[in-house]
Amino acid sequence: MNISLYDLSVWVLPLVLAITFHEAAHAFVAHRLGDNTAWQLGRVSFNPIKHIDPFGTLILPAMLLFAHSPFLFGYAKPVPVNFRKLNNPRLDMVWVALAGPATNILLALAAALALHALPLAPAASAQWIFDNLKNALVINAILAVFNMMPIPPLDGGRVAVGLLPRPLALPLARLEPFGMLILIGLLILLPLAGSQFGLNLDVISAILRTLTGYVIQAVLFLTGNA
Numbered sequence: 001m002n003i004s005l006y007d008l009s010v011w012v013l014p015l016v017l018a019i020t021f022h023e024a025a026h027a028f029v030a031h032r033l034g035d036n037t038a039w040q041l042g043r044v045s046f047n048p049i050k051h052i053d054p055f056g057t058l059i060l061p062a063m064l065l066f067a068h069s070p071f072l073f074g075y076a077k078p079v080p081v082n083f084r085k086l087n088n089p090r091l092d093m094v095w096v097a098l099a100g101p102a103t104n105i106l107l108a109l110a111a112a113l114a115l116h117a118l119p120l121a122p123a124a125s126a127q128w129i130f131d132n133l134k135n136a137l138v139i140n141a142i143l144a145v146f147n148m149m150p151i152p153p154l155d156g157g158r159v160a161v162g163l164l165p166r167p168l169a170l171p172l173a174r175l176e177p178f179g180m181l182i183l184i185g186l187l188i189l190l191p192l193a194g195s196q197f198g199l200n201l202d203v204i205s206a207i208l209r210t211l212t213g214y215v216i217q218a219v220l221f222l223t224g225n226a
Contacts (some may be wrong), residue, residue: 010128014111014136016048018104018143023051025103026079027098033092035085043079050198053077056180063188078153096215097155104139104144108215111136112223141215145208151183152176 024045027038041173051057056075086092112132121129153176154155161169175182184206194201220226 006128010131011139014132015137018107018136018139020046020048020051020101021107022100022143023076023079023148024068025099028084030079030092030096032080033095035082036088037082037085038079042045042079046067051076060184060206075147075154089133090162094159096163097158100155101144101147103223104140108137108144108219109223111140112219112225115223115225137216137219138212140217141212143213145212148184149208152179154179155181162164171220192197 023043027043028046030037031039031044038044045051053076056077060075080097081093083093084088085098114133118130118133147154148159150156150160150172152158152161152173157172157176157179158173161173163169164172191202191205192198196216217226
C-alpha cells in the first residue's frame with residue numbers, strides 16, 4: 001500500500017477532529033446533566049491526546065485495513081460516566097450517548113456547508129481543502145452510523161439500554177464487557193470464516209455502508225450539494 005504524506009494530511013485532521021469532538025460532546029453533556037467525572041479528568045477538551053485509545057484508534061483500524069475489511073472503524077478512549085450521578089440516570093444516559101453521534105452529524109453538515117466557500121479559497125490550496133472537507137463528511141457519517149449500532153458499549157447500545165423495558169435492557173447491558181469482541185467477530189472473523197467456504201457473510205458491513213451512504217446523501221441534500 002502506498003500512502004503518501006498528502007493522503008495523511010487530508011485524512012488525519014478530519015479523523016482527529018471527528019473523534020475529539022465526539023468524545024468531548026459525551027463529557028460535556030454528562031457534566032451538564034449532573035455527572036462531573038469526565039469534567040474532573042479533563043475530558044471536556046478538544047485536545048485529541050486526551051481521547052485517543054491505542055487499540056481502538058490505532059491498532060484496530062490497522063487490523064481491519066490489513067484484513068481487507070470493506071468497512072473500517074475504530075473508537076476513542078471511552079468517556080467515563082457515572083450514570084448514578086446523572087439527574088435522571090436512565091433518560092440522561094440516552095442524552096449522553098446521543099451527544100457523540102449528533103455531534104458527528106453536525107460536523108458533517110458543517111463540512112458540507114463549507115464546500116460552498118471553496119471558490120473563495122486560494123487556487124493552490126483549493127484541492128487540499130476540498131479533500132479535507134470531503135473526508136470530514138465521510139468520516140463523521142461513518143462514526144455516527146457505526147456508533148449507533150445497538151451493541152453496548154457503543155452509543156446505540158446505551159441508547160437501547162436506556163429506552164428498552166427493563167427485562168430487555170438488563171440482558172443487553174450485560175453484553176457491554178464483550179461488546180468489542182462481538183463487533184470484531186461480526187466485522188472481521190465472520191466474513192473471514194465465510195470466505196473460506198465461498199460464502200458472503202459480510203452482512204453487517206454491507207448494512208453499515210448502505211446506511212452511511214444514506215446519511216451522506218441526506219447531508220448533501222440538506223446543505224444544497226445534491
